[in-house]
Amino acid sequence: MIIIKNLDITYPGKRKVKAVDNVSLEIKKGEIFGIIGLSGAGKSSLLRAINGLVRPTSGEVWVDGVEITRLSSKELLSLRQKIGMIFQHFNLLDSRTVFGNVAFPLEIGGYPRERIKKRVMEVLELVGLLDKADSYPRELSGGQKQRVGIARAIAANPKILLCDEPTSALDPQTTGQILKLLAEINRKLGITIVIITHEMRVITEICDRVAVMDNGRVVEEGVVTDVFLNPWHPITKEFVNTVISKELPEEVLLQARTKRPDREVLLLRFAGNTANEPVVSRIIKETGVELSILYGNIGHLKDVPYGILAVEIFGDENKRDKVRQILHELSVKLEVV
């Protein structure tokens, strides 16, 4: 759906800034693709290159089979009908009602009046704001404003929805509701969603794949579970630590440091189906080791369960080798603490 090849974006000026540095990415039809990075990493510039709001210095951007960096301004305007966008600060028109805001892109697109009315009501229902059609933005909460932003962005049936930090101005509870709504829109309408953020929660709750940006470059990319269960770049590790802390509590570390020949402390990392398997009971039954759980942290990456478990096992070398073998068979990642 979106292919980015060797993209460079350098802003001119006394001190030139290379905001995007040789980025190549492929975003598939129907997926939710997250781009995470610290402030200044180049996320906004990259996102805006997808709908031509920022012109790259070099490289290519293909959207639905069209190379957009070669399009004229007029052609770009018509391409933007296929691409909706929502913003951190909503960017609503204060002088228009909710209805008027959502109708705006349809009016520009030259839709007939009756069709506009029908479509606006449809999308307002989808985002749960039918009763606010006649309200003004100043009368709405942040979450409601973002719902209007979403309704406006999808009104013209775009194939792609670009989201620029859509939850950064919202409280945690409202963030959850907006993320659910975005996931629902992706599922029901099949719209491809690209979302930039500095919040890990956005990635873990709704994204299928993720790219991590640092200093203009994509430093790590892949399926969310793969990237976040095995991060290798320091920036990715930092982000991951904010939600899946591998930092073990001090008392667990103390216990692990007390050496005994018949005992070791293992840190197990599960993902996907193995998180549902009765790993612990299988180990005890099949190896005869004694096992106690010292620490556990179980959660979800989108719909995939993951877990981290620190366990203490007692048994001779043979039994402990067997434990490793079983864990290997179950694709459970293992570290000796």
Ligand SMILES: Nc1ncnc2c1ncn2[C@@H]1O[C@H](COP(=O)(O)OP(=O)(O)OP(=O)(O)O)[C@@H](O)[C@H]1O
């Ligand atoms: N229009 C511009 N002119 C000059 N420099 C710019 C412009 N837009 C962005 N930059 C610079 O490009 C770099 C990347 O900015 P960008 O906004 O793309 O990053 P970001 O990851 O989205 O950061 P943030 O989350 O803070 O917006 C920064 O150093 C920024 O100062």
